[in-house]
Amino acid sequence: MYEFKIGINPTEHDRFVQGHPLCNLLQSASWAKVKDNWGSEIVGAYKDGELVASSLVLVRPLPAGFSMLYTPRGPIMDYSNKELVQFFMDNLKKLGKQKRALFAKMDPTIIYKDIQMDREEIPNPLAQEVITNLEQAGAKYQGLTMEMSATIQPRFQANIYKADFSEEQLSKSTRKMMKQAQKKGVTVRMGHVELVEDFAKMIQLTTERQQISLRDSDYFKKLLNIYPEQSFIMLAEVDLRARYDETKARHDKNQQDLANLKENQVKKRHNLEELEFSLTRELAELEENIAASGEKAVVAGALAITFGTTSEILYAGMDDRYKRYMPAYLTWYEAINECFERGCESCNMGGLEGSLNDGLIKFKSNFNPTINEFIGEFDLPVNKLLFKASEYAYKLKKGKK
Template sequence: MYSYKIGISAEDHDRFAIASDQTNLLQSASWAKIKDNWANERVGIYENDQLVAVASLLYQPLPMGFTIVYIPRGPIMDYTNGDLVNYTLTTLRTLARQKRALFIKFDPAILLRDSKVNEVATENPDAQLIIGNLQAAGCEWVGETTDIAENIQPRYQANLYAADYAFDNLPKKTKQNIKTARNKGVQVQFGGSELLEDFADLMKKTEARKGISLRGLDYYQKLLATYPDQSYVTMATLNLKERAELLDQQLQKAIAEKATFTENTRKNKVENNQKEIDRLTEEIKFLKGKQSKTKRDIVPLAATISLEFGDTSENIYAGMDDDYKHYQPAILTWYETAAHAFKRGSRWQNMGGIENQMDGGLYQFKSKFDPTIEEFIGEFNLPVNSLLYKLSNTAYTIRKKLRSKH
């Protein structure tokens, strides 16, 4: 016998979510505090007083008193149980009707298939049963969308797992880039709010480079304040002064060596020496130029923000100063970000979404870490107001496409 309860405690909700195989940050009770421009309600489904499903619902107000409901990466339940799925969605539709919702949109944390990079994907044997159960409960499946912008949450993501994450397991080029960053003096530190001003500056530079609009300092502060013990900033820095001094010592040594050359010195030795002098001179000029502009000895090069929920970790924002890209700071930062997550006890770290066709810049960068490529089953719509659903969903789809172009 099923029953439901509105307003279950955050503790009960999170305990169930963490114990499930669908643990996801977006279904943590605290995520609603991040999305505080939406109303929130937590619902629990019980079978004989035993909690068997949870959903953290976000309500977005619309004109004329209507709303839409979004359940990010939820509800959390056994989707192979048709009776449970039907009861849960029937209950949610009833509750949404009381809020004058036009429809409920949700994208459960259920995979359709997954694979390692450049390998044949493994199908989820329960995926078609789950899709069928949801459709039988009255849901419309958006389907296997082909554009990352078609969904609220990416349908494809790159995920790293602690069980097989190690430096030696990375692709050869990635290992070389990490070594390059370290050899060039890039240092990595982990921290919190004390790093956020530099982080926000890096994000502004990323926005300018990509021509996109992201978030500001206040939002990043809210993330860390909402997840005070489950968040960290990873930041790569370079000490301009120390690096320039080290290179100057190497330059003087190369110049001194050049002074010893005679007409009998091998040609390739002379050429290599000159190349070294030119390389060192150029980098020293670059570093001193940066130091004169920033008035700082130590500058941030790249950074990420990670949030944890249960034994999972999400790398949710990342920025870089493109002027320092030849120092490979992003590669080192992302590598250390995941390594730190696993040291803190995470089972996996989500690197974030990638293009559905796996042919864009997100995929090209994240594939360097040999992640598992995970494809979710995608979004479902559960109509609540049958008269206005089609019109409102069409308007929503058009608005989303227009926003994705800006």
Template sequence: MYTYKVGLSSEEHDAFAKSSEQANLLQSSNWAKIKDNWGNERLGFYQNEELIAVASVLIKPLPLGFTMLYIPRGPIMDYGNLELVTFVMTSLKAFGKSKRALFIKFDPALLLRQYALADAETAPENDQVLTYVKNLEQAGATWAGRTSDIAETIQPRFQANVYTAANLTETFPKHTKRLMKDAINRGVVTSRGDISDVTEFANVVALTEGRKGVALRNEDYFKKMMTIYGEDAYLHLAKVNLPKRLAEYQGQLAQINKDLAETAEHQKKRLTKLNQQKASVEKYIAEFSEFVNRYDDELVIAGILSVRFGNVMEMLYAGMNDDFKKFYPQYSLYPKVFDDAYQDGIIWANMGGVEGSLDDGLTKFKANFAPTFEEYIGEFDLPVNALLYKLSQFAYETRKKLRNKH
């Protein structure tokens, strides 16, 4: 009744993946080209010659000729069909044996819960998804459970996801709207860039790496991503023209001084307002005068690199020059990404993972854009070599803990 084949074409795989509610960038055929330190095979599963499930499998070499297989945000299939789930698991195990795999790790694009941050405590779990867990366990997979720490899984189990809409910014909190205006007042201009802008983007990412003590990616990696995904790669940059903005402030100050000279002493309210404006503009002039002496005329101060797959988007990398944190460039960048995504028919833009406790800095920042917080079902293991599986898991967990200490 069911059959499968190894070597499904990228066109067939991507067409099926894009049409599914489980569509995710990490199951795009091009993602394996990005992760070129892993091997890759695409498997197609059929019922009466009709494609009904797919899996893009990453293959990691291990010592002694063994491998580990990983299916990020997959396989893509009907998890409610126990017979199909069983066939896919059995087939994956057979494929794993052909690759000398010790185990197969996968984390399906199945959402256990979705909620606004304020409803995190009371939002119910999806009972249907819990039946999918039972089907997978019956088919031989082991569920890692409701993990909370972002470091416990390869992909985050919790994420902040923005569902696009025509007037999305109207749903943002008041302080977010205020900071969006502050960014505009400081002369921040946001636009979509191209591969020629990657060097400047990589520079602000490097500044973020240094500030946070984390290793992200370098210029060559970003260029590779822009090349492979082409028009599906969205590079958004926040820039400021320092001399131009300084001249505008100087012009404002001249006008304020003129207005003050022409205002009678009895116009107390007007004088108070003008003097407040003068103090504010003089502060900006002092700040910008310092920046003009230190930086180029037009400067990239922040950026975001995102990639679409079908009608969904992953916001993958972001960076900011911390000298310009009071310019609030993120509050210009993120709304621009969401708006461009909406205009291009993208239904959601994933801002990335957060801690399951929902009290970390990432959660607090991302909450400024009124996202939906989502919990994936999490990771599963499918043992292939039963004798070595437990030993390999011990080695895998030990390596992961050591990596997370750095």
């Protein structure tokens, strides 16, 4: 016999989630503090006094006193246990009635199939069983959607596994980009709240360039303070003054070499004149950058959070004026490596469109990820009379975003 409880101790819940194969940051108890504009509950099922299923449930207010429930990347349980799934769904529905919810939405981290970068597909043989068990328990399956805008969380994500990640395992071109960044003076340092303002500037530049809406410095501070031991910022910088002085010294030497050439050294003159043009252009660019950014420029950044053996690079940005410095390659490499140094077995680089041909995958593929395709979203009707109307209104609203 199972026992359902509302108000599970957050520490007990986190311990259960962190030890489960479906572990995900969005199911950590502290995620409710991130989503503090929603209500929340932690609920679970026990068998013989042992927690066997648990979920952070967010409660979003709707018009006319109604609400919707959402279990982000949850619930966490054994979905092959048909009896447990039915018991949990029945009790989730009861919770929904208490909260005047029209429905409960869920998107468990059950993989439908993995896709390698060479496009080899590895199906999950248990995926259909999970879908069937949830449907038989009363949940309505929303299907294999392809666009990121169709679901709350992306159905496709680029996920790097520790066993597939090392500098030696990266492609020759990726290693070349990292070396180019180092050659151009890019350095990377790790920090916390003290780096937020500089990091937020990178995100702002990214939002302006890509015409998307991300977050501000207050939100990043909030994340870092909620997960003080599990979060970090990786920031890439260039000492423009030092680079200018170095380039100026090379330029002066090149001019001296040109002045000392003999008339018959035609080939060498050609090479030095090409170098003269390149160094003159770089000096002008550095002068312009120093005027705009100061003597030391922040050029890229990434914010990551670890939870259990999983980690997420939630936000990353770059100053496009320095894209020739290739700072994003070093920033992402160091952030991913730090997650693995902290004991994580995987690092999620974020969502992708189901077509797998957008600009996001082009960059992320440099780090040898596996594409996880999840089974997708389910809606558990609570108020059957109003569910269909609310489902239509919800989809309409999603379509307008």
